[in-house]
Amino acid sequence: MAVLRSSILPWLLALATASAPASAPAGPRQPESRVANEAANEAARRSSQDVAAPAPARATLQNTSWTRKDGAPANVFSMAQDGNGLLWFAATDGLYSFDGARFLRQRAVYGHPLHAQATTAVTAVGETIWVGYQFGGISRFEHGAVRHYTGKNGPQGAIYHFIQLPDGSLWATGSRGLHRFDGEDWRLVTPADGLSEGLVMFHTVLPDGSMLVYAPDGIYRSARKAGSGGYTFTRVLDEPGVDGGDLWKDGQVLINSRAHGLRLFDPASGRLAPFQLRNGGLPMHTYTVDHRGRLWVNTGDALQLLDEARRPLQQFMPANGFSGKTMTTALTDREGNLWFATENGVDRVREPRLATIALPTGLTGPPGVVAGDDGAVWVINFHHENAFRVPTFIVDADGTRRDTGIHRVSATHSQADGTLWFAGDGGLWRVRKGETTRVALPGELAGRTVQAITTGPDGDLWLSVVGKGIHALRRGAWSAGGGHPELAMPTAISLSADRAGRIWLGYPDNRIAMLENGVVRQFDGKDGLAVGNTLAMVQGRDRFWIGGDRGLAWFDGKRFAALGERGRGSFYGVSGIVERGNGELWLHDTSGLARLDAPALAAAAGQRLPDVAAERFDHLDGHRGMPAQIRPLPSLVQATDGRLWYATSSSVGYIDPAAIPRNPRPPTVLIGAVRTDERAYPAGAALALPARVPRLEIDFTATALSMPERVRFRYRLVGQDGAWRDAGGLRQAVYTNLAPGAYTFEVIAANEDGVWSPRPASVALSIEAAFTQTLWFKLACALAAVAAIWLLHRWRLARVAARLHNDLKVRMLERERIARTLHDTFLQSVQSLVLRMHVLMHKLPDQSAVRAEAEEVLARAERVMDEGRDRVRQLRGPAVREGSLAQALTEAGREFAASGGTGFVAQVDGRPPELAPEVEDELFTIGREALANAFRHAAAAKVALQLDYRGGMLRLAVIDDGCGIPRDILARGARAGHWGLPGMRERAHLAGASLEIDSTPRGTTVRVTMPLAAGTPARDLHTA
Structure with missing residues (x-):
């Protein structure tokens, strides 16, 4: 994609005046006053409205902008994407990179400083980054090497663009002319090569691999010299003042000149053909053709996307979120996203998964949708009396829009036979086979707002009327509550009939009634109901679904079973439910659309507290506004061609479930800085970290540019983690107090569609061991601990032995005291008794029986004394002496x-x-x-x-x-x-x-x- 000369060109040339030739052409004339600008803005608005009214249903491109407050560069001259998917921006204040999540101003590339900060051109050949500078010179950055082509060895003057032709040759345009890299140096293309001298800013690469160069005196085309490997140039259009061109259809080039404006140029024949824009006569400052052949025109106040008829299809301006008014350069990345640089920042424009249609002026939501015949859908509107009245209109499958004349629709219903019912302006409309019939309401209901409509199996019409409750039309007669007094009041929020012919009535505050065979059953929380205000009741393939502002449930024949969303809890504000023929369930709630797989639903049915993973389609996919929470309902329907149509407070759109756009490209994962508390290390070769690292931070990212918000990461530190860690969307890993040793950090990422990178990004690192962390220190500590334990044990034994010795010594002293007492008292007394017995025994006759008995007692007493002496001897000292x-x-x-x-x-x-x-x-x-x-x-x-x-x-x-x-x-x-x-x-x-x-x-x-x-x-x- 090439962007032609714009209003920034005179300013750019002024910055490079010192090196630009005097004959450099000036930029196109700009509006001369604020009045002219305002007139142009008004013309753009009128043109947009006039053209948008009959616009067919199609995807509205989605824009995301970044400005200086987001860290984005302003006044970008050039953009490029490298082999890893990183975007590079050459801007006035330096070189920037972008991974989809964060802009970084790079003072160095791969660790090598830039030659200068004023960069004007950048390109990438694989992972080699080429940078051109405002005041001359080019730098080539590679991993581990850098070379600056400056001074006499490099191009003079400002460098504007790099060009790589299909044959691999590398070129650069600049204020001094065109330069070619011959493998060693940059060489200026001279008149000897067939190209005139002077400023060359833009180029166009043709399908055959040659290129057009826009010189001051005309357009030149390159050709290879036979056998020499060189190039020659031939002037193919002798016309000065051609600002540049972009490849158009059939090999033609859309060129622009100050004298003739836009024209189609055929490089093969040299023929020129007029090219007229139908954008209300607004000025054209820049233009570009994207990878799909769509034409983009910058009018000075807006960027317009033109349709096949060259009329504005969509406009991007600061009022609707675009970063600026002037497009300076553009790029298509490898995922198909369009990138535009403006004077204020950078914008990404992409096709969202949810297509939206242009709504008529004055349509204020929330609108509702009803499926018609042949893939058509009815878009309905309900608004206050003082609002601009927009009738219900039909959008056919081909995008054609048709008004119906039905106004202020508050409720709708689709019968199984294709009959449509609409309630609005105090009456009913029935649409059958293309014919619309007005059905009058009875006097007591005239002028009342109808909240909900349904039909029973016998064709009876049931209405819920605000302030009047339920009424049924049966055999031409209206009856309150359909003949059931308990249904007459209050007003139901929603009505529905299931496959079994039962009539369901949904109320606020978690209440539902069911009419079956003339019997009314009431349900509430004790029956498992937990949906809050009932907003949607739909008969599915096998289940009857109920959605409310607090959840989703189905009826199993006796009770209600709630279904939650895995990781998020309940589904909130479910006002649209569609179950497709394959069992896939789609919901429209306050967070957008949700898709639930049939196998996941079947698995959840057997759980006690079921929840299921849901694929979300939200603001990142183009969903805007809020689905209706009271009327008109439903907010999600399936057309006969299979597309799902949804309505919110600010948009109406659709998605084809059978052809959801997917991103098959896995993200490229990059590891950034590795930081400790003391310093940062660039990721690259194996890193040796010092000892005692209390905190280690590793930054990583992934170049998924379409939806970086949905990129998910997993990482692990081999040597520390046993399994992958799920980081979600976080782009940093943190580890604390890692032990010394060798580690390898690995990280993988998945894009928004769950496509994982095939191989992890990794960095090897090692942490040195401090002296106290070495094996020798640990062994010494272990030996010291063993020695301390042994010494403590010996000390303890000595203490115990000393205490035992002291106790025994005390006992010995006590024994000696007892021995002395026994010897000095008891034994002496016994000895005295023995002596007296001897005296008495001698007084007895020798043959006396008494004397014999006394001798026996005396002998026993002497034995007692001997035994006592033994005991005293034992008490006086240890028995084991000798x-x-x-x-x-x-x-x-x-x-x-x-x-x-x-x-x-x-x-x-x-x-x-x-x-x-x-x-x-x-x-x-x-x-x-x-x-x-x-x-x-x-x-x-x-x-x-x-x-x-x-x-x-x-x-x-x-x-x-x-x-x-x-x-x-x-x-x-x-x-x-x-x-x-x-x-x-x-x-x-x-x-x-x-x-x-x-x-x-x-x-x-x-x-x-x-x-x-x-x-x-x-x-x-x-x-x-």
């Missing part, structure tokens, strides 16, 4: 065995460690007490002593084969008045050991178990 525990217990066992006929055996296993004397004494006391009990009370034939020091444990056992300990003593834990067993348990607890007694009538086993301290030096076992 040998090991095993030796002491073995000797004690042998002493007990020597006094009776009981056998004794001792067994010692392992190497006994050194024990604290107090602990050893407690164990000896326990063992001696067990041996004493076995020898004295068990009546055993054999007693065994076992000592085992193996496995880090001390195990002491005294085993006998006697009569055992009585159960009552075991249950009480001691014999009445005796303290042997309790003393054994107490001593075991003090020594840190456990005591177990296992006794049966066949013998008793006393076991003592105690852990030994690790590392205790072993000593030789001396056995007797």
Whole structure:
């Protein structure tokens, strides 16, 4: 697409005066006064209205504009799209890029600074970016390299446009003439090549691969030199002042000259033909032909799209959202979008998925739509009395518009046989097979507004009249409520009949009534109804659908089941419902149109709280305004040709469900900057990031220019994420406190139609490890922790041993005190008694029975004294003094065995460690007490002593084969008045050991178990 010389040309040339030749032509004359501008504006409005009235139904192009407040450049000279889909803009204040979401002013390309900020031309060959400058010079930017062709090695003067011919050759137009890149340098095309000197701004590439160059003295055509690889130029039109041209149909070129205006030029024959615009005589400043062969004309106040008859079809101006008044350059991107640059910003013009028709002047919404015959649709209107009265009109399948003469329609109904009913101006109209019949209303309903209409299976006509409730026309007679008093009032919002012949009445506040076989049923929230004010009731293929201002539901024969939209909740303001023959459901609600797949609906039917994913068609697709929420209804119908027609407060449009425009091109994903808290890194080769990165931000984008708002991203950080993360429309990933290591960031994107990029964009990065994050540091910390735990354990053992030693020392002191007391008091007293007994015994006769008995008592008393002395001796010091525990217990066992006929055996296993004397004494006391009990009370034939020091444990056992300990003593834990067993348990607890007694009538086993301290030096076992 080429844009011809415009009103900015004199200004552009003024900026390059230092390098432009004196013979440079001036731009076209501009309107000389504000009055002339106003007259032109009025002529444009009149022309637009005159032409738009009979305009056929067709898509209205949709415009989106960006200005300086959005970051867009102004006064753009040139636009280009690179191989990744990015748009580039050469503007007065520098070079800009655009990904569909954000404009960025680029002071460098691929990390290489621009030669200058005043850029005038830009083009892209794959990912190579070429930039031309206002004051001369060209730069070539590639990944990892840049070359500036400036000064003596580059073009002089301003550079206007780059040209790439089909043969791959690269050219540039400029204020000094035409330049060609020979692979190494830029060479000026001279008269020796056949081209005259002077400014060359515009060009036209012809279908055969040659080009037309518009020089000051005429038009020249390029040709390849046979065998040399060079080019020659031949003048094909000897006429000065041709501003430029654009390729038209049949190989012709639409050229413009200041002397003759627009004409068609045939490069093959040189013939010229007039080309007349029918746009009301407005001035033409610039023009262009888009990729579909449509002509665009800039009148100075608006950009006009002309139809086949060269009349205005649609106008773009600041009043309807266009960024400016003057088009400076244009571009068609790879998705088919048109881009226009103006003096104020940048505009994107595209064909929306929802086609709209031109509405008559004065039509104020909300309008409604009714399907007619042969693909036609009726567009109805309801407005206040003081509004401009626009009758209902018909739009035929070919776009022809026909007025009907029916005014102020408030309600409509389509019968199954094609009969249409309209209510308006206090009456009814019936349209059948092209004939319209007026049906009068009864006196009590005359002048009242009809809210809804339907017909029953028997042909009865049902009306809902505002303020008068329900009335039915049956066999020529009107009756309130159709003969059912409960239906007479209140007024229903909507009426409908289903396939079973039931009459449905929808009311405000979540209430519905149904008439079936003469019986009226009432439904509300307790029946599952949750639609709010009932706006639409439609019989579908298999279900009866109900739409309201708060939701959508269907009737399952007994109750209502609500259906929600996945990710959005309820459908709000559903005033139009269409279920197609394939089961696909279309809704019109306050958010636009929604399409629900039949399989998704079938799957949702079996859910307890069903919801379904919906494809949305909203403002991005051309939907404007709001669907009706009270009258006239419905707001969505299906024409007989399959198209779906919708109506809103400001537009009427349609969509063909069988041919929805889709975008098959997957977006190209690009990774931008990688940022930490300290600096930003350009994405490219593998990045090495410093240690301790608390926050990592990765910017990414996708070049989907048609609907960037619907682009969806997924990303993952390999090495951190186990699966893809759904980012929605966000274009940044954030990670915090990443561990050191190597990672790869990957991101993919889907366009508005769910087409995913075939391969992810990726960047490799690594995070260095700080000293405290290295393996050696972790191993050292682990060893230090182990050492600290070991030292803590040793300290704890020492504390426990010291506390135990102190406790035992206190006990020894107490034992010594008790021993002294026993020796000095008890034993002395007993000794005194024994001496007195000896004195008394000598006074008795030798053969006296009393003396013999006294001698026996005296002998027992002496044994008590000996036993007391033994106990005092034990209390005064440890019993194990001269040998090991095993030796002491073995000797004690042998002493007990020597006094009776009981056998004794001792067994010692392992190497006994050194024990604290107090602990050893407690164990000896326990063992001696067990041996004493076995020898004295068990009546055993054999007693065994076992000592085992193996496995880090001390195990002491005294085993006998006697009569055992009585159960009552075991249950009480001691014999009445005796303290042997309790003393054994107490001593075991003090020594840190456990005591177990296992006794049966066949013998008793006393076991003592105690852990030994690790590392205790072993000593030789001396056995007797």
